Amino acid sequence: MFHKKKRRREEEISFGDRLSGVLQLPVNVVEGLPQMEVMGNKEAVIEGCDGVLEYNENVVRLSTGKLVIKFMGRGLILKCMTDTGVIVTGYITSIEFS
Numbered sequence: 001m002f003h004k005k006k007r008r009r010e011e012e013i014s015f016g017d018r019l020s021g022v023l024q025l026p027v028n029v030v031e032g033l034p035q036m037e038v039m040g041n042k043e044a045v046i047e048g049c050d051g052v053l054e055y056n057e058n059v060v061r062l063s064t065g066k067l068v069i070k071f072m073g074r075g076l077i078l079k080c081m082t083d084t085g086v087i088v089t090g091y092i093t094s095i096e097f098s
Contacts, residue, residue, distance in 0.1 A: 034064035041092045043079075044071065049086045052078070060088050070096040 034048035046062060046069065053068065054061035055078065060071040076090035 033066060034069070036069070038092075038095070041073075042089060044088045044092065044095070045085065046088070047085045049084060052081075052086070057090070062086060068098045070098070072096070 034046055036047075037045045039045075046064070048064050050063045050065055052060070053063050054070075057076055058072065058074065060076050060078065062069045062071075071088050071092055072094045073090050073092040076088060076092070079087040079089045081087075
């Protein structure tokens with residue numbers, strides 16, 4: 001019976017988690033997820049952005065491959081854009097992931 005419990009726990013660990021442990025890389029790198037750093041409610045830096053889906057002063061929606069990240073707030077602007085990164089500034093009131 002002990003072996004069944006141990007096996008279930010091992011099965012609950014995702015392949016990405018196991019691979020990141022073996023390769024000693026962050027899970028987001030292995031699974032192709034974006035990396036986001038939020039500084040208070042004034043700025044967010046997103047690495048791994050594929051494109052801008054929606055952009056106005058109240059909403060910024062970004063495609064990151066597996067996820068769509070939606071920023072809502074007031075006075076939102078794209079301060080900087082590179083091939084894979086975006087900086088969103090303004091008064092951020094919420095962030096949604098879908």
